Amino acid sequence: METIHAPTLPSGSNSNTVQGDGIQTDGFTFAQLQAKKMDMEAKLQALGSVMDLHEVDMKTPLITQDGFPRADLDVALIRTTRAKIIHIQNDLKSLMSVIERHIHAYFASKGQDDVTEDSELKSDLKTTTSSPSHTNKHTLARCFAKVNSIVYNSPSAAAGLQIGDKISSFGHINFSNHDRLNQIKNLVQESEGRLIHVQVMRESKCGQIQELTLSLTPSKSWGGRGLLGCHILPL
DSSP states (O other), rough: OOOOOOOOTTTTTOGEEEETTEEEOOTTTHHHHHHHHHHHHHHHHHHHHHHHHOOOOOOOOOOOSSSSSSSTTTHHHHHHHHHHHHHHHHHHHHHHHHHHHHHHHHHHOOOOGGGOSHHHHHHHHEEEEEEEEEEOOOHHTOOOOOEEOOTSSHHHHHHTTTOOEEEEHHHHHHTTTTTTTTTHHHHHOOOOOOOOOEEEEEEEETEEEEEEEEEOOOOOOTTSSSSOOEEEEEE
């Protein structure tokens, strides 16, 4: 029986974070949920680094045409890493649904009198969930897609996306699992009317790079084609 090698994860990783068929979120505050999200994303980045080290992705064949494991790859390690990635992706997707409910509950508690127009609600949500911060070349290198065009008054425009933004994560999707952007397409199609958190790198006019977290809600009812109203290209 082949030895299964476990990839190295960031310090503080705990297998008890994920239990049973899902994640434990009962009694968690919004800040704690966000911290859990960041921890899971860090694990995905670490696992993605393992895949990068072996120059493979989630689709790379691991057996020869004759049906034997490839001698040039650590097949056991790659299979284990892929399984861990899929497991964490599923849990992260569930966690994002919980975070989404917290956000909706927050704005619902404000009452309709606080929001007179839908555009004001979108602007408030964008401001609340957008958090600029300085970044480094390592983070920028993990971007896998770029916003090429945006339609006026589209969901993408309402979320605050701009032409030239480089995407480092789109929901639970990142540089290690986007599958030539096919996973973004799948996520958008199954997320109509639901928030997707998008992390982008944006260069200011003075050349400063910022990392922003935006909230994007795919919709068919905005009056244009598609659910987003933008064109995204792979890097």
